[in-house]
Each structure stands twice: as structure tokens, then as C-alpha cells.
Amino acid sequence: xxxxxxxxxxxxxxxxxxxxxxxxxxxxxxxxxxxxxxxxxxxxxxxxxxxxxxxxxxxxxxxxxxxxxxxxxxxxxxxxxxxxxxxxxxxxxxxxxxxxxxxxxxxxxxxxxxxxxxxxxxxxxxxxxxxxxxxxxxxxxxxxxxxxxxxxxxxxxxxxxxxxxxxxxxxxxxxxxxxxxxxxxxxxxxxxxxxxxxxxxxxxxxxxxxxxxxxxxxxxxxxxxxxxxxxxxxxxxxxxxxxxxxxxxxxxxxxxxxxxxxxxxxxxxxxxxxxxxxxxxxxxxxxxx
Amino acid sequence: xxxxxxxxxxxxxxxxxxxxxxxxxxxxxxxxxxxxxxxxxxxxxxxxxxxxxxxxxxxxxxxxxxxxxxxxxxxxxxxxxxxxxxxxxxxxxxxxxxxxxxxxxxxxxxxxxxxxxxxxxxxxxxxxxxxxxxxxxxxxxxxxxxxxxxxxxxxxxxxxxxxxxxxxxxxxxxxxxxxxxxxxxxxxxxxxxxxxxxxxxxxxxxxxxxxxxxxxxxxxxxxxxxxxxxxxxxxxxxxxxxxxxxxxxxxxxxxxxxxxxxxxxxxxxxxxxxxxxx
Amino acid sequence: xxxxxxxxxxxxxxxxxxxxxxxxxxxxxxxxxxxxxxxxxxxxxxxxxxxxxxxxxxxxxxxxxxxxxxxxxxxxxxxxxxxxxxxxxxxxxxxxxxxxxxxxxxxxxxxxxxxxxxxxxxxxxxxxxxxxxxxxxxxxxxxxxxxxxxxxxxxxxxxxxxxxxxxxxxxxxxxxxxxxxxxxxxxxxxxxxxxxxxxxxxxxxxxxxxxxxxxxxxxxxxxxxxxxxxxxxxxxxxxxxxxxxxxxxxxxxxxxxxxxxxxxxxxxxxxxxxxxxxxxxxxxxxxxxxxxxxxxxxxxxxxxxxxxxxxxxxxxxxxxxxxxxxxxxxxxxxxxxxxxxxxxxxxxxxxxxxxxx
Numbered sequence: 001x002x003x004x005x006x007x008x009x010x011x012x013x014x015x016x017x018x019x020x021x022x023x024x025x026x027x028x029x030x031x032x033x034x035x036x037x038x039x040x041x042x043x044x045x046x047x048x049x050x051x052x053x054x055x056x057x058x059x060x061x062x063x064x065x066x067x068x069x070x071x072x073x074x075x076x077x078x079x080x081x082x083x084x085x086x087x088x089x090x091x092x093x094x095x096x097x098x099x100x101x102x103x104x105x106x107x108x109x110x111x112x113x114x115x116x117x118x119x120x121x122x123x124x125x126x127x128x129x130x131x132x133x134x135x136x137x138x139x140x141x142x143x144x145x146x147x148x149x150x151x152x153x154x155x156x157x158x159x160x161x162x163x164x165x166x167x168x169x170x171x172x173x174x175x176x177x178x179x180x181x182x183x184x185x186x187x188x189x190x191x192x193x194x195x196x197x198x199x200x201x202x203x204x205x206x207x208x209x210x211x212x213x214x215x216x217x218x219x220x221x222x223x224x225x226x227x228x229x230x231x232x233x234x235x236x237x238x239x240x241x242x243x244x245x246x247x248x249x250x251x252x253x254x255x256x257x258x259x260x261x262x263x264x265x266x267x268x269x270x271x272x273x274x275x276x277x278x279x280x281x282x283x284x285x286x287x288x289x
Numbered sequence: 290x291x292x293x294x295x296x297x298x299x300x301x302x303x304x305x306x307x308x309x310x311x312x313x314x315x316x317x318x319x320x321x322x323x324x325x326x327x328x329x330x331x332x333x334x335x336x337x338x339x340x341x342x343x344x345x346x347x348x349x350x351x352x353x354x355x356x357x358x359x360x361x362x363x364x365x366x367x368x369x370x371x372x373x374x375x376x377x378x379x380x381x382x383x384x385x386x387x388x389x390x391x392x393x394x395x396x397x398x399x400x401x402x403x404x405x406x407x408x409x410x411x412x413x414x415x416x417x418x419x420x421x422x423x424x425x426x427x428x429x430x431x432x433x434x435x436x437x438x439x440x441x442x443x444x445x446x447x448x449x450x451x452x453x454x455x456x457x458x459x460x461x462x463x464x465x466x467x468x469x470x471x472x473x474x475x476x477x478x479x480x481x482x483x484x485x486x487x488x489x490x491x492x493x494x495x496x497x498x499x500x501x502x503x504x505x506x507x508x509x510x511x512x513x514x515x516x517x518x519x520x521x522x523x524x525x526x527x528x529x530x531x532x533x534x535x536x537x538x539x540x541x542x543x544x545x546x547x548x549x550x551x552x553x554x555x556x557x558x559x560x561x562x563x564x565x566x567x
Numbered sequence: 568x569x570x571x572x573x574x575x576x577x578x579x580x581x582x583x584x585x586x587x588x589x590x591x592x593x594x595x596x597x598x599x600x601x602x603x604x605x606x607x608x609x610x611x612x613x614x615x616x617x618x619x620x621x622x623x624x625x626x627x628x629x630x631x632x633x634x635x636x637x638x639x640x641x642x643x644x645x646x647x648x649x650x651x652x653x654x655x656x657x658x659x660x661x662x663x664x665x666x667x668x669x670x671x672x673x674x675x676x677x678x679x680x681x682x683x684x685x686x687x688x689x690x691x692x693x694x695x696x697x698x699x700x701x702x703x704x705x706x707x708x709x710x711x712x713x714x715x716x717x718x719x720x721x722x723x724x725x726x727x728x729x730x731x732x733x734x735x736x737x738x739x740x741x742x743x744x745x746x747x748x749x750x751x752x753x754x755x756x757x758x759x760x761x762x763x764x765x766x767x768x769x770x771x772x773x774x775x776x777x778x779x780x781x782x783x784x785x786x787x788x789x790x791x792x793x794x795x796x797x798x799x800x801x802x803x804x805x806x807x808x809x810x811x812x813x814x815x816x817x818x819x820x821x822x823x824x825x826x827x828x829x830x831x832x833x834x835x836x837x838x839x840x841x842x843x844x845x846x847x848x849x850x851x852x853x854x855x856x857x858x859x860x861x862x863x864x865x866x867x868x869x870x871x872x873x874x875x876x877x878x879x880x881x882x883x884x885x886x887x888x889x890x891x892x893x894x895x896x897x898x899x900x901x902x903x904x905x906x907x908x909x910x911x912x913x914x915x916x917x918x919x920x921x922x923x924x
Contacts, residue, residue, distance in 0.1 A: 019376035030375075033364065033383070036364045048404060093307050117490075120539045
């Protein structure tokens with residue numbers, strides 16, 4: 001047999017892009033994936049990234065430092081962070097109850113957690129507004145107590161809590177489920193109280209999940225529109241969220257300005273998420289040390 | 290499932306707290322929708338729903354979902370096949386791009402299409418010249434919906450297929466099956482419930498999407514208003530019963546989705562991705 | 568003693584592997600491996616994890632493409648054939664049964680996916696499935712799903728599925744790896760009988776030396792992607808090619824020694840060096856149970872017995888030999904009276920192997 005008969009000995013580049021596989025269909029699947037992503041995500045995103053600069057760097061800066069824009073960004077990010085933070089203890093409580101206690105209707109309660117995922121945002125928006133309007137069933141007593149919810153930043157905060165809660169519950173729940181019971185029991189045999197067990201054993205274990213839950217809820221809340229605009233009141237400088245400002249700028253045919261606000265939101269979101277990821281990495285490293 | 294632990298005195302309190310949170314924050318708003326919709330009797334409830342504008346909105350919502358969901362289902366299967374069955378460079382970047390729409394504001398997901406196809410968009414003048422309308426038309430609604438719902442099916446299938454591994458497909462090949470046969474007879478049956486699960490979530494979002502479609506719709510009554518946009522139109526016109534009646538239809542859709550989803554999680558937990566098994 | 572047809576060296580070569588190499592990234596999984604298997608032979612690929620045995624099996628199946636080298640089956644260039652045309656019956660380590668198909672559908676799969684012209688009729692397929700179910704002793708389980716079967720049953724379904732396509736060669740990846748010890752031993756005998764009846768060239772991968780020696784006609788031992796030794800179970804067990812093979816095939820005692828002028832010296836024991844032994848400093852290997860015990864004036868290694876422990880039918884004898892602690896083994900009834908704690912004995916290795924140090 002001569003070397004020429006060897007069919008499969010072409011020198012292969014070490015830097016090959018794809019590992020060979022016997023499974024067929026890669027070109028078709030990959031081609032379709034890239035085409036679709038290119039058309040639906042990359043091309044539009046390119047427009048978002050490039051169009052603000054039609055205003056020039058100074059123009060973009062001027063747009064973003066308009067008091068109205070600054071106030072809207074501050075409100076969107078501030079309310080989102082606050083709502084996501086509030087959801088941490090609430091979400092932990094719900095997740096704890098669902099994983100640790102057996103009670104009639106547990107399955108239904110578990111399903112209800114996902115309702116904010118399934119309920120269209122506009123529906124949630126008008127429902128929350130009706131509930132907390134000064135004449136609404138909850139709004140009236142609150143108004144009597146001097147707390148106005150609807151048409152103020154408090155309403156925004158409440159709506160963002162509504163849509164953010166499932167994110168926290170659903171990230172914490174599996175971790176609580178998988179938490180090694182023996183570690184808790186060991187702590188118990190070593191004389192730890194309920195509170196000590198919670199603070200020293202459980203909380204550190206679910207902390208990374210809590211942080212992921214926070215960042216998911218936060219990311220969703222920052223851009224939230226439908227459930228917020230009805231209850232927000234939409235007063236410039238006071239209760240106007242950043243996504244609404246984009247809509248307003250578009251209605252004024254200020255495409256570049258709208259794009260500038262949209263891009264700023266995206267950049268700040270990514271910055272915040274990066275920071276949260278960094279925090280998580282730090283925690284993970286400490287956990288391993 | 291974990292066995293219940295007994296923490297005397299403590300457990301009922303926690304349970305009560307959790308139920309209060311869910312009740313106040315989540316169940317109450319849902320109840321209000323139906324209460325408001327039916328506040329003036331069944332007759333006044335049905336009337337706005339049978340109005341031509343409402344019927345047109347329902348039709349448009351169904352149409353947009355019927356186009357967007359299958360497109361993203363096909364995309365999800367293709368992406369999962371490429372990502373879960375092959376090793377290549379830049380895979381994690383690709384996954385990041387697939388996830389991207391989840392972290393974009395719905396309004397931005399609408400805005401980007403206006404930036405491309407609006408009157409002053411990159412392709413706006415060209416479209417105008419050729420008399421093609423995308424923004425303020427059904428195709429714009431579809432594009433916005435497709436962008437918003439792009440990750441749903443792929444997100445379900447990728448982890449599941451990675452979990453299942455390629456052994457069954459390899460076995461099918463050694464037994465003489467061709468690529469297409471292997472996909473149709475081995476892969477597809479293995480992912481069918483997860484595919485259905487993803488389609489379900491994708492569909493719920495497609496039918497309920499508000500922010501993205503509101504940017505591209507122009508809310509022309511009877512023409513470019515989907516049901517969620519119709520809710521807004523009625524609400525802003527102070528037709529509260531009508532708005533809540535329309536909202537109750539959407540809430541019903543959400544509830545049905547929830548029930549089906551819970552059923553899938555309960556009945557086919559082994560065939561959904563790990564994160565869905567609870 | 569089994570009659571093993573493949574011991575007949577006149578049988579034609581079925582499988583020929585020549586210089587097969589394969590790297591994953593920078594990691595070389597196979598380094599120019601060459602070996603042959605005869606028709607109807609039962610060949611074991613034995614080695615520790617990472618030795619490349621599974622990679623070699625997957626190359627034979629067509630699931631991996633080698634970087635270089637040649638694989639021929641029945642004279643035909645195997646590498647030029649895509650997986651689906653090779654007609655090899657592959658049994659995966661975790662069986663890879665189609666989870667949504669019944670046992671019968673799993674077994675029939677390879678027949679039902681054939682082109683209409685080559686596909687047997689429905690009744691023929693049903694007959695074939697029934698015969699195979701009988702062969703693997705799973706009658707009556709045809710409607711079950713894989714999740715409703717035990718590990719041993721799954722393995723037999725996988726085997727039946729592989730046999731259904733009348734494979735030219737059967738490939739088994741750690742066929743008993745996922746089973747418990749009891750089932751493992753039963754299936755081992757059964758698999759050997761099945762092989763003899765089916766008469767298909769079979770290659771199986773294992774990391775269990777006992778399994779390989781018990782089951783195979785010939786054993787190919789791999790280490791770090793290289794073939795170290797190929798031979799019948801007796802050949803490799805009695806004449807391990809190097810210390811690695813010796814160590815891998817069973818329990819080992821090793822002692823330093825010197826070979827000079829045809830004599831082998833280990834501690835104070837001097838004997839005739841085995842033929843072909845290397846000169847100079849050597850390592851002497853022997854099995855802890857292949858020794859005989861004698862009085863202090865008999866030939867052998869002088870050992871101080873520290874303890875004798877009965878372990879069921881076997882006896883463990885802890886000794887001090889020179890500077891080292893050594894454990895010997897003996898079968899209870901054959902242990903001489905004189906071996907007891909605190910006594911000095913002579914231990915004579917019966918079949919020492921000498922390797923260059």
C-alpha cells in the first residue's frame with residue numbers, strides 16, 4: 001500500500017474554526033442562525049449604535065444632558081434598582097416557602113409566581129392603575145393616609161416590583177431546592193439557632209442566586225414600558241421614564257435623539273450588569289478560597 | 290421534593306407572609322381586571338369585545354403571532370442544533386447575541402425598526418419610492434414582535450439538547466439513518482415538549498407585547514392596533530369597561546398559558562431543560 | 568476450556584488499522600496505532616482512562632475522523648465510508664437508546680430507516696425483532712420504554728439494536744461499565760456465547776483487566792495513545808511487555824535487582840537470570856500470589872513475617888524483605904505450616920519478570 005492511498009491525511013490547521021463532527025446539517029443550521037440574527041438583531045442594533053452620532057459628539061452630549069433626559073434616566077435606573085432590591089427579601093421569602101413547606105395548593109401558588117411573565121404588560125399597567133388610583137380599592141385608603149401611589153414615582157416603583165418578583169423567585173428557588181440539607185442539619189447539631197443557620201449557612205449559599213435574580217429583575221425593569229406608563233403619570237422631570245422619552249422623541253421625528261437615549265440606556269444597563277457580574281465573580285472567588 | 294420541615298410558630302408566619310406578597314402584588318391586579326371588566330354586567334362586558342375595531346385587533350394579534358412564532362421556532366431549532374451539537378469558536382458570543390433581545394427595552398426593540406425603515410430611517414426614502422410600508426403597517430409589527438420574542442424557543446432548546454448529548458444521533462447514524470431522518474425521528478421527538486414549551490412562552494409574549502409594537506404601530510384603529518394596543522386606545526379614551534374587557538381577554542390568554550406551562554412542567558418535566566423542572 | 572474459533576491463526580484478517588493518529592486540539596489521543604483483528608475474533612482494547620481506547624473505537628465506528636492513518640475492513644477502505652454506510656453495530660457506553668421509542672422500535676430502527684427498496688417488509692421486521700428479543704432474552708418487553716428497563720436490560724436492547732442491521736463488525740464501548748458487579752459477571756459469559764454464535768468480529772473497550780482477560784481472544788493494551796502490547800490473554804498476562812502492562816494486569820510486587828554474568832541478584836537471593844533479561848540494574852516484578860514459601864535454608868528472598876491475616880479463602884502475609892515491606896498472598900490450604908508472625912521464611916517468586924531499571 002502506498003502513501004498515496006491514504007484518503008484522510010490532509011494536514012489540518014491547528015487554528016480551525018470548527019471541530020469536525022460526523023453530525024450533518026451544520027452549514028444549514030449555522031447559516032440560518034447567523035442570517036436570522038444578522039437581520040433581526042445585528043442590523044437593527046447597528047442602526048441604534050450609529051444613528052445618534054448624526055448629531056455629532058457634542059449633540060449627543062447635549063441630548064443626554066438635557067434636564068428632562070437626565071431626570072428620566074435617573075428615574076428609570078433608580079426605580080429599577082430600588083424595586084429589584086425590594087424584591088430580594090420578598091422573592092427569598094416566597095422561594096423559601098415554596099421549597100420548604102408542604103401546604104395545600106402549593107402547586108397553584110408556585111404557578112402564580114409566573115403570572116407577571118404571562119400577563120401582558122399593558123394589562124398589568126391598567127390593572128395596577130385602577131387598583132392604586134386615588135379612587136381605587138387600595139389607592140383610596142392610601143390616599144386617606146396621605147400616600148399617593150398612582151401618578152407618582154411610587155407607582156412606578158410598585159409596577160417594577162410586580163414585573164421583577166418572578167425573576168428573583170425563579171433564580172433562588174432551584175438553589176434552595178438543591179441546598180444540602182445535611183449542612184443545615186450539621187449546623188443545627190452544632191448548636192446554631194434558626195437565625196444563625198439562616199445568616200451563616202443559607203444566606204451565603206443563595207447569595208449568588210440573589211445577585212443574579214437582582215440583575216435579571218433590574219435589567220427587565222429598566223426598560224419596562226407597558227406596565228409603567230399607565231400608572232406613572234408621565235410628568236416631565238418628575239414621573240417620566242426613559243423609554244417614554246424615546247417614544248416622545250420619535251413622535252417629534254427626532255430619530256437621532258431617540259436613538260441617543262436608547263443607546264445610553266443600553267450602555268448604562270450593560271455597565272450595571274457588568275458591575276453586578278464582577279461582584280458575583282468576587283463572591284465566587286471568595287467562596288472557593 | 291423536599292420533605293416539609295416543622296419550625297413551630299415560624300412556618301405559618303412565613304407562609305402567610307409569602308401568600309400576602311403574592312396576593313397583594315400579583316393576584317389582586319389580576320382580579321381587578323375581571324372585576325372592572327364585569328363591573329357593569331355581562332352585557333356591557335361583551336359589547337366592546339364584539340365591536341369591529343376589537344375584532345380587527347384580535348385578528349391582527351393572531352396574524353402577527355401566527356407569523357412571528359413559527360419563524361422564531363424554526364430559528365430556535367436551527368440555533369440549538371448548531372450550538373448544542375457542534376464545537377466552534379465564538380459560540381458564547383453567539384449565545385450572547387441570541388439573549389440580547391431579553392435585555393433590551395421593548396421600546397428600543399421597536400425604535401430600531403423605525404431607525405431603519407421609518408420616514409427618516411436608513412431605508413425609509415427607498416421604501417417610500419417603492420411604495421412599501423413597514424412602519425405603521427403589519428410588517429413592522431411582525432418585525433418588532435420577532436425581535437422581542439427571538440430568544441424564547443432557542444433558550445429552551447439549547448440547554449436541553451446540550452444535556453441530552455449527541456449519543457442518540459450518533460447511534461442513529463451508525464444504524465444507517467441519514468441526517469434528515471435522524472433529525473426527524475430522533476432529535477425532534479426528544480425535544481418536542483421543550484419546543485412546545487418555548488413556543489408557548491414565545492406566543493404569549495408575541496400576543497401580549499406592547500412597548501415594541503406601540504412604537505412601530507402608529508395605533509391606527511382597526512388597522513394597526515393589536516389587542517394590547519387596543520387596550521391602551523380604549524383606556525386613553527376613558528372607555529374603561531371596554532379597556533378592561535379587552536384586557537380580560539389578554540389576561541385569559543395569560544392564564545391559559547400559565548396552566549399549559551404548569552402542565553408541561555408537571556407532566557413532562559424530564560423532557561424540559563433542567564431549569565424548568567420544579 | 569472454551570473452544571475459541573479465533574484462536575485459529577489461519578483465519579483471514581478482517582480489520583486492519585495502520586498508523587492511526589488523532590489529536591484533540593493539542594492533546595494527542597492516538598499516536599500511530601496499528602493492529603489487526605481476524606474474522607470472528609473477539610478483541611479487547613484495554614487501557615486506563617485517557618489511553619485512547621474509546622477514541623480508537625469511535626474511529627472504527629466512523630464517529631471520529633483520524634488525522635492520519637488507515638483503517639480497512641475486509642480489504643475495503645473504511646475511512647472513505649460515512650458512518651451510516653459502514654454497517655458497524657455500535658453499543659454505546661450509556662447505550663444511547665432512543666428514549667421516546669419502545670424496545671421493539673429501538674431494535675427495528677436500523678431496518679426501518681433503510682431506503683424503501685432495501686427495507687424488509689413490516690412482517691419481516693417484526694420477525695427479526697422477535698428473534699433478536701429472544702436472542703437477548705427480553706421476550707415480552709417489546710412494548711416497554713428504555714426508562715422502564717434495568718441497566719442490564721438496556722444494555723441487551725442496545726446489543727439487539729446493533730445486531731439488527733447484521734453488522735459486519737460489532738463495537739462495544741465499556742459494555743459493562745454502568746452495571747453492578749453481579750450483573751456484570753453474568754452478562755460477560757452471555758456476551759461471549761452470543762459472540763461465538765453470531766460469529767461477528769467484535770472489538771470492545773474496557774478498563775477492567777479481568778474482564779479483558781476473561782472475555783477476549785486477544786487483548787490490545789493501550790497507554791497514552793500508543794499500543795503497548797497485543798496478544799492472547801495468556802501471552803500478555805505471562806509475558807507483559809513492560810512494567811506498565813505488568814502493573815496494569817494485576818497485583819504487583821516490585822524489587823530492585825542486578826543482572827550480571829547470567830545471574831540475577833535480588834537482595835540476598837541469587838538465581839539464574841531469565842533468558843533475554845537486560846544487563847545491569849533491573850527491576851524485578853512478580854505477582855504476590857505467584858510465590859512459594861520455604862524454610863530459611865531454601866532458595867528465595869529472606870523475609871521476616873510480621874503478620875498473617877486470613878481473608879476468606881485467601882491469606883495475606885505481611886513481610887519485611889530487606890528494607891521493604893512486602894505483602895504476599897496465598898490460598899489458605901496451601902500455606903505451609905512454618906509461615907507465622909515473627910518467623911523467618913524464604914519466599915521464592917515463581918515467575919519473576921525482569922525489566923531494565
